[in-house]
Amino acid sequence: MEGxxxxxxxxxHISQVEGKHSLVVKGDLARKVSGALGIKVDGxxxxxxxxxISLKVGGSFVVIHSGGVDIVGPKINLxxxxxxxxxxxxxxxxxxKTLGDEKSGDGSDSGEENEDSxxxxxxxxxxxxxxxxxxxxxxxxxxxxxxxDDGIPYSETRYIAFFEDGTQTRGNG
Numbered sequence: 001m002e003g004x005x006x007x008x009x010x011x012x013h014i015s016q017v018e019g020k021h022s023l024v025v026k027g028d029l030a031r032k033v034s035g036a037l038g039i040k041v042d043g044x045x046x047x048x049x050x051x052x053i054s055l056k057v058g059g060s061f062v063v064i065h066s067g068g069v070d071i072v073g074p075k076i077n078l079x080x081x082x083x084x085x086x087x088x089x090x091x092x093x094x095x096x097k098t099l100g101d102e103k104s105g106d107g108s109d110s111g112e113e114n115e116d117s118x119x120x121x122x123x124x125x126x127x128x129x130x131x132x133x134x135x136x137x138x139x140x141x142x143x144x145x146x147x148x149d150d151g152i153p154y155s156e157t158r159y160i161a162f163f164e165d166g167t168q169t170r171g172n173g
Contacts, residue, residue: 011149014091038088 039045047053052065060073146154161169 012091036088038086038090040087040090 052063054064055062061070062072063070146157146159148154156172158172159170161171163169
């Protein structure tokens with residue numbers, strides 16, 4: 001694509017990449033965050049620069065460069081005081097996937113499915129959501145209320161709810 005591209009999202013923007021994500025910028029990269037910035041990594045974090053790396057908060061800063069490390073601040077605690085912050089958690093992708101555009105109506109997918117009396121497919125440990133059972137207090141009723149951006153409820157919309165434990169529930173709302 002040539003020229004300029006602009007994108008504005010007025011609500012949350014959540015992306016999930018189920019593979020590698022690579023970004024190459026042939027110029028400066030700038031990000032401005034009005035809230036907190038959280039980065040959580042299971043592996044190593046490597047920052048490499050040909051000139052220097054700076055961390056700055058107020059009048060205090062740490063600069064790492066080829067000539068050494070500069071630490072400036074009104075008080076420097078080395079092996080004493082302070083505590084690490086907690087990264088901002090990532091928002092999870094939506095658990096609802098609309099099936100309105102799905103052309104295959106055979107209902108086949110991975111996982112064990114059971115038809116309930118309402119024509120919905122219930123899978124995995126989502127359990128029986130038709131009522132309480134005093135002998136099994138761990139069972140619960142799941143209820144979803146989905147609306148569009150104007151607050152109008154979706155009606156007669158096929159869906160699959162994907163849960164963290166890998167189970168799925170199909171229905172028609």
